[in-house]
Amino acid sequence: MIYLDDLDFLEMEKFAEKHGLQKYRAGQIFSFIHKNKAKSLDEITVLKKDLREKLKNECTLTEVKIIHKAVSKIDDTIKYLLELPDGEIVEAVYMAYEDRKSICISSQVGCNMGCIFCASTKGGKARNLTAAEMLRQIYEIENENGRIENIVIMGQGEPLDNFENLVKFLKIISDERGADKSLRKITVSTCGIPEKIRALADYDFPITLALSLHRTTDEERSKLMPINRAYNIESVMDALSYYYEKTNRRISFEYMVIGGENDSPGDAKRIREFARRIHAHVNILELNPIKEYSDGGKKNAAREFCDLLMSNGVNATFRNSRGKDIDGACGQLRRKYKERNC
Numbered sequence: 001m002i003y004l005d006d007l008d009f010l011e012m013e014k015f016a017e018k019h020g021l022q023k024y025r026a027g028q029i030f031s032f033i034h035k036n037k038a039k040s041l042d043e044i045t046v047l048k049k050d051l052r053e054k055l056k057n058e059c060t061l062t063e064v065k066i067i068h069k070a071v072s073k074i075d076d077t078i079k080y081l082l083e084l085p086d087g088e089i090v091e092a093v094y095m096a097y098e099d100r101k102s103i104c105i106s107s108q109v110g111c112n113m114g115c116i117f118c119a120s121t122k123g124g125k126a127r128n129l130t131a132a133e134m135l136r137q138i139y140e141i142e143n144e145n146g147r148i149e150n151i152v153i154m155g156q157g158e159p160l161d162n163f164e165n166l167v168k169f170l171k172i173i174s175d176e177r178g179a180d181k182s183l184r185k186i187t188v189s190t191c192g193i194p195e196k197i198r199a200l201a202d203y204d205f206p207i208t209l210a211l212s213l214h215r216t217t218d219e220e221r222s223k224l225m226p227i228n229r230a231y232n233i234e235s236v237m238d239a240l241s242y243y244y245e246k247t248n249r250r251i252s253f254e255y256m257v258i259g260g261e262n263d264s265p266g267d268a269k270r271i272r273e274f275a276r277r278i279h280a281h282v283n284i285l286e287l288n289p290i291k292e293y294s295d296g297g298k299k300n301a302a303r304e305f306c307d308l309l310m311s312n313g314v315n316a317t318f319r320n321s322r323g324k325d326i327d328g329a330c331g332q333l334r335r336k337y338k339e340r341n342c
Contacts, residue, residue, distance in 0.1 A: 002059040004041075005033045006132035008171045009178075019055070027177055033061065034178025037139045064136035066144075070323075077323035080141060084109070084133055088126055091155050092137040094145055095322055102150035105137040107166060108157025113191050114226040115212075117256065117287065120156040129157070131168035138173070151181065154189035154210070160196035170205050183207050189254065191227045194239035201246040209243060210252040210283070211236065215262055216270035237274060244278045251278050256285045259301030268308050275314050282309060282316040288324065 007015060009030055016026040028046040032038045040061055041052045067089070068081040076096035081089055090106040109126035111118070134153075142148055151173070153159045159166045166188070173181045187208040190197065200209070215221035221228040240251055253275065257263050275282055284306040302318060309316040 062132040104152040106155035107159040128162040192236035197239040201243040257302040263305040286321040
């Protein structure tokens with residue numbers, strides 16, 4: 001079965017040609033799907049009914065359904081559980097700010113990276129998401145909240161471990177004949193896979209690449225993030241240097257502070273060296289605890305470390321943790337939902 005919403009524009013043109021359609025029909029179908037957010041072939045009314053019925057024998061659209069949502073009482077955050085065509089479940093988070101609307105989407109069902117602070121990885125990875133399944137998270141939530149410009153691929157999964165579908169997603173979501181989202185407002189977050197970082201650089205997408213750093217030495221990072229045993233910090237920094245030189249796009253570090261563990265003056269010095277090397281911006285985060293991993297209870301540690309970085313000349317921003325009352329961190333809501341319904 002062909003999923004039409006998983007075709008980029010060139011593939012859509014080939015599909016139209018194969019079915020004897022005039023070339024301009026490809027643009028019409030693509031627009032109905034990605035601009036009008038058509039959910040079924042019946043909604044692509046630019047095609048005659050008999051043709052739509054004929055096409056149903058070999059093609060369809062991806063059905064992604066909102067099955068649960070949690071609305072924060074403390075900020076304008078909504079966390080969604082979405083069901084995929086095979087019954088698997090992923091998360092997405094909608095965040096409204098004064099000047100923008102933002103969405104954080106998933107790229108995989110579960111995750112294989114093994115980060116001990118993240119609920120997404122506790123059951124491992126079930127499978128990759130298709131480009132269409134990534135797109136449909138956005139379209140479904142836009143149907144409830146209006147157009148969203150800022151997109152973060154930082155939910156369940158490691159985007160660079162789903163590289164081909166990530167690239168196709170970026171091509172489709174930014175196509176002016178469809179959703180027409182600015183790539184400059186899209187952030188892709190990674191634990192750090194050097195060969196994929198280099199491959200992404202070669203596409204020269206004007207996105208923001210964010211590295212989940214969280215520790216400043218290989219010994220400590222390997223304890224927290226097992227991927228560091230395969231790709232140490234230096235190998236990742238080399239790849240990020242290549243990315244910066246190739247794209248001239250600023251890279252971000254995501255750094256989750258646990259008071260007394262990774263907020264020493266030595267940590268600040270090493271972050272400054274990393275950041276200067278690739279002209280990176282540092283986002284300082286608070287932990288959203290899970291039952292297997294929580295902080296030491298030191299209040300204001302993240303804010304204080306952010307101040308320390310800035311006093312050392314680092315371009316750093318403290319990011320408020322949103323949706324704390326609705327299990328806002330990656331994988332938490334899905335995990336609880338599955339535990340209740342198994």
